[in-house]
Amino acid sequence: MKLINKKNKKYIQVFQLFTEEEWTKSAKNYNKNISSFFSGKKYEIFIHTNEETVTYxxxxxKSTMQNFEIQQVAVKFSQIQKEKIQAVPTLVLADFLKEKQFEEFVKGLLLGTYSYPFDKKHSIWNPKFEIHFENLSQKKLDAIGTKSEALVNGQTACQEWLNKPANLKKPDILSSYLKNLAKKYDLKYTVFNRKKCEELGLGAYLSVxxxxAYDAAFTIIEYKTTVKNAKTFGLVGKCVLFDTGGISLKDHNNMHYMKSDMGGATAVIGTLIYAAEMQIPVNIIAILPITDNAISERAFLPSDVITAYNGKTIEVLNTDAEAG
Known part of the structure; x- marks a missing residue:
C-alpha cells in the first residue's frame, strides 16, 4: 500500500469518512434518501455509486471518539469489504482528521486484512492500491506508511503463531522460525538445549x-541499536507451546485453548519485528523459554521439590506451568 499526497480529478474508488457531526453538516450535499441508511455512526457503511465512482x-x-476507535472502524471496514475493495488509487476524504487519527485509520485498514492462515491476497496489499490524501505532507505520509507496516508485520506474526494449531507449532518448528527471524533482521540468536540448561541450573524451566518428547530450547534473542548509550530493556515471554497442565491435568472442555499459552512469547516476537523494522534506538534482550508441558513417565509431579536458577527451592503443588 502506498500513501501519496495528491488528489486527481477522477477516481474509481473513494473512502469518505464522517463523524456524526460531520455528516449532519454534509448530508445536504447528498441524495436525501441516504440519511435513512447512514448517519455517521460508528461502523456504519453506505456504498454510493455512479457511472464512474464507488464511494464508501x-x-x-461521535467527534469525541478516541483514536483507537478509528482503527477499530477501519479494521472492520477492511474485513467486511474485503471482496469489494479494488486495488486502485483511492481517494480518502476526511478534512477533519488529525495526523494521528489518519495513522490509526491506515493501521486499521492493514490490520483488517488478517485472517488465518495469513496471506497478502487482500487488495490493500496489492502494489496497485494507493491511498491519496492531500491533508498531510508526503514526508508525514511516508513515515505513517513505514510505521504502520512495521506494526502490522509484528502484530500479524503474533496472531499467526497464536492461531496455529498445536501440531504446527512444536518446539523445533518455532525454534527454526526464530533462527530465521534473527538472520533476517540481524539479531543475535542463542539457544540452550536440555543439557546446557542443566549445566546452568535452570531447574524450574526444566521441570516443565x-x-x-522435545528437547529444551531456552532461546535468547538480542536486538542492538547503533545509538550510543541507549537504554536496554529485557523482555520475557511465556513460551509453553501447549500446556496440558501436566499431571495436574486441565479440564478437557477448554484444553484446546492451551495452544495459545505462548501468547507472551508472541508479543515479544512482534515487538522484536517492530523494533528491527523501525530501527528503534534501544537495546532489547528477549528471553523465550520454549517447551511444551506434556504428560509422560518423566513428567514432574506434585510434591516434587525443584531448584530454580536463582537458587530458590520450589515445592510443586500443581504441575500447571503457571501454577507450579
Missing part, C-alpha cells in the same frame, strides 16, 4: 520440559 461512506461515530 464510512461512519466513525522434562515430560516433553
Amino acid at each position: 461512506l464510512i461512519g466513525l461515530g 520440559n522434562q515430560g516433553s
